[in-house]
Amino acid sequence: xxxxxxxxxxxxxxxxxxxxxxxxxxxxxxxxxxxxxxxxxxxxxxxxxxxxxxxxxxxxxxxxxxxxxxxxxxxxxxxxxxxxxxxxxxxxxxxxxxxxxxxxxxxxxxxxxxxxxxxxxxxxxxxxxxxxxxxxxxxxxxxxxxxxxxxxxxxxxxxxxxxxxx
Amino acid sequence: xxxxxxxxxxxxxxxxxxxxxxxxxxxxxxxxxxxxxxxxxxxxxxxxxxxxxxxxxxxxxxxxxxxxxxxxxxxxxxxxxxxxxxxxxxxxxxxxxxxxxxxxxxxxxxxxxxxxxxxxxxxxxxxxxxxxxxxxxxxxxxxxxxxxxxxxxxxxxxxxxxxxxxxxxxxxxxxxxxxxxxxxxxxxxxxxxxxxxxxxxxxxxxxxxxxxxxxxxxxxxxxxxxxxxxxxxxxxxxxxxxxxxxxxxxxxxxxxxxxxxxxxxxxxxxxxxxxxxxxxxxxxxxxxxxxxxxxxxxxxxxxxxxxxxxxxxxxxxxxxxxxxxxxxxxxxxxxxxxxxxxxxxxxxxxxxxxxxxxxxxxxxxxxxxxxxxxxxxxxxxxxxxxxxxxxxxxxxxxxxxxxxxxxxxxxxxxxxxxxxxxxxxxxxxxxxxxxxxxxxxxxxxxxxxxxxxxxxxxxxxxxxxxxxxxxxxxxxxxxxxxxxxxxxxxxxxxxxxx
Numbered sequence: 001x002x003x004x005x006x007x008x009x010x011x012x013x014x015x016x017x018x019x020x021x022x023x024x025x026x027x028x029x030x031x032x033x034x035x036x037x038x039x040x041x042x043x044x045x046x047x048x049x050x051x052x053x054x055x056x057x058x059x060x061x062x063x064x065x066x067x068x069x070x071x072x073x074x075x076x077x078x079x080x081x082x083x084x085x086x087x088x089x090x091x092x093x094x095x096x097x098x099x100x101x102x103x104x105x106x107x108x109x110x111x112x113x114x115x116x117x118x119x120x121x122x123x124x125x126x127x128x129x130x131x132x133x134x135x136x137x138x139x140x141x142x143x144x145x146x147x148x149x150x151x152x153x154x155x156x157x158x159x160x161x162x163x164x165x166x
Numbered sequence: 167x168x169x170x171x172x173x174x175x176x177x178x179x180x181x182x183x184x185x186x187x188x189x190x191x192x193x194x195x196x197x198x199x200x201x202x203x204x205x206x207x208x209x210x211x212x213x214x215x216x217x218x219x220x221x222x223x224x225x226x227x228x229x230x231x232x233x234x235x236x237x238x239x240x241x242x243x244x245x246x247x248x249x250x251x252x253x254x255x256x257x258x259x260x261x262x263x264x265x266x267x268x269x270x271x272x273x274x275x276x277x278x279x280x281x282x283x284x285x286x287x288x289x290x291x292x293x294x295x296x297x298x299x300x301x302x303x304x305x306x307x308x309x310x311x312x313x314x315x316x317x318x319x320x321x322x323x324x325x326x327x328x329x330x331x332x333x334x335x336x337x338x339x340x341x342x343x344x345x346x347x348x349x350x351x352x353x354x355x356x357x358x359x360x361x362x363x364x365x366x367x368x369x370x371x372x373x374x375x376x377x378x379x380x381x382x383x384x385x386x387x388x389x390x391x392x393x394x395x396x397x398x399x400x401x402x403x404x405x406x407x408x409x410x411x412x413x414x415x416x417x418x419x420x421x422x423x424x425x426x427x428x429x430x431x432x433x434x435x436x437x438x439x440x441x442x443x444x445x446x447x448x449x450x451x452x453x454x455x456x457x458x459x460x461x462x463x464x465x466x467x468x469x470x471x472x473x474x475x476x477x478x479x480x481x482x483x484x485x486x487x488x489x490x491x492x493x494x495x496x497x498x499x500x501x502x503x504x505x506x507x508x509x510x511x512x513x514x515x516x517x518x519x520x521x522x523x524x525x526x527x528x529x530x531x532x533x534x535x536x537x538x539x540x541x542x543x544x545x546x547x548x549x550x551x552x553x554x555x556x557x558x559x560x561x562x563x564x565x566x567x568x569x570x571x572x573x574x575x576x577x578x579x580x581x582x583x584x585x586x587x588x589x590x591x592x593x594x595x596x597x598x599x600x601x602x603x604x605x606x607x608x609x610x611x612x613x614x615x616x617x618x619x620x621x622x623x624x625x626x627x628x629x630x631x632x633x634x635x636x637x638x639x640x641x642x643x644x645x646x647x648x649x650x651x652x653x654x655x656x657x658x659x660x661x662x663x664x
Contacts, residue, residue, distance in 0.1 A: 001598060020345075023354065024349070024352075024356070030627050031351065031623070031624055038342065048335045081593075088590065091565070093586075095569070095579045111562035115558035115561055123558075130559070147582075
């Protein structure tokens with residue numbers, strides 16, 4: 001897995017090396033140019049990634065394994081970790097559309113269930129209470145304008161904002 | 167000199183000022199403990215209260231909020247691995263492992279005492295040698311600031327000596343992420359792929375919160391046996407915030423003193439600030455410690471190094487603000503705005519024409535750092551109760567707090583996506599043996615390092631010799647080389663001694 005990650009990162013670094021050069025004007029005698037610093041970093045990264053790949057291959061040879069040994073995609077897709085990653089990603093992506101209140105409530109319920117809470121009514125009540133507390137603290141007391149969402153979700157958020165006493 | 171000390175104490179010991187400083191300390195600790203509410207945001211949130219106050223009390227109040235928020239950031243860093251402020255990130259390295267071992271109370275005790283000592287040393291430095299310190303700070307141009315940031319980067323060689331290649335790759339990845347957005351000198355877009363959101367660069371706070379907090383929740387999601395409750399729940403959340411014994415504190419005296427002095431000096435430098443101070447201090451601790459292999463596993467020295475330095479930096483940043491009118495960071499800039507509105511003449515004439523303001527800052531820092539220990543203990547006890555909550559509740563709440571913290575930065579849901587992405591990548595990093603702290607360090611120091619180096623190059627008309635032969639730069643760069651080579655030379659020295 002590490003070898004694949006390093007290889008992908010190294011290829012990306014090579015691409016970035018040429019990309020940043022193409023985007024920036026050439027350096028002058030008193031100005032190093034926009035590409036200078038990123039290119040130094042990229043060159044060092046490529047060298048270190050190659051070293052890492054060689055080290056990993058050596059270690060693998062000694063243990064008589066192969067690159068595909070550590071890969072268990074089937075197991076990963078069925079794992080709690082994968083579901084957790086999906087939930088976090090969906091929560092982050094949906095926030096701009098559905099707004100903070102529904103997003104937070106649904107995430108708390110779904111992740112709580114994933115973490116082993118099987119008493120659904122309790123989970124829902126607890127999630128509702130936590131959402132309300134977070135909303136009152138941050139939107140109300142600290143005046144942080146939490147995401148409202150769009151369309152009906154925006155109307156829903158505006159309705160709650162009117163209810164706040166602050 | 168001593169007039170400032172006495173006037174300061176006289177000001178803060180009046181009942182109204184004392185009350186305001188205590189209120190500011192409570193607000194600051196609570197704001198600081200909230201993820202995403204940075205020290206500058208805490209000062210901004212406290213600003214409306216300051217408008218209604220007398221200018222001398224207002225500055226004392228704002229200073230109390232500022233200092234206390236940095237300390238508050240350490241509470242969640244230790245208990246939940248969520249740094250309340252970016253400068254508390256290195257506190258997680260040793261604080262969180264201690265909390266995991268059931269020593270959260272002790273870790274918090276060390277954190278609070280170190281914060282207080284750091285703050286007090288910085289306050290005395292500010293009151294006694296403010297003009298001299300300002301004169302030193304003025305000697306720091308781009309080449310010197312580049313050397314300081316490079317010194318910070320030399321930490322990379324010691325963050326994880328077990329896998330130096332992967333640590334360096336992580337640090338370089340952080341430096342590369344810091345390049346995304348507008349080039350600091352020419353304003354040219356780099357690595358934006360035509361996306362306007364990326365033009366402002368990659369924000370450090372969402373990345374940091376994601377890497378520390380979200381990654382931790384994902385890790386706990388995998389650990390089946392921890393799902394039903396946290397380790398501290400055995401005590402029903404009745405965690406004792408124990409002050410370390412005098413003997414235990416005495417053992418960390420050198421670390422505390424070194425971190426406090428370093429924090430004060432770094433705090434004075436414009437553009438550096440508490441975050442760089444704490445990382446730098448942790449790195450130096452790792453370099454000079456008698457047992458560097460234990461740092462990162464949960465020992466008090468790591469907490470002391472980080473917390474003493476970041477609090478000392480708050481005092482340090484007051485020096486250029488008051489004596490030169492140069493704000494050392496965002497929080498100082500907000501304070502400066504409030505004081506200018508109040509009619510305070512910030513700058514070299516302040517000490518002569520309005521000495522009570524300098525005295526007020528000193529007095530406030532002195533009092534805040536004492537009151538803070540008591541207040542922060544109370545706040546920590548309340549936060550510690552949360553540890554008794556089952557992880558099926560706590561885990562999702564940590565992710566939502568992280569999301570709010572990322573969002574609150576710019577009121578932008580793009581930062582929440584960035585935070586989530588950083589969390590997922592952070593988990594992969596942990597699994598593959600890479601170092602998240604190194605990535606954060608690269609991201610923190612990247613722009614400061616690049617912009618100062620390029621500025622220095624332009625100012626010297628492209629002469630690298632001139633850059634590196636400036637006295638301060640040469641000394642700091644020599645220190646960097648020694649720090650970088652020391653791990654390789656150390657075995658030979660030990661062999662020779664044996």
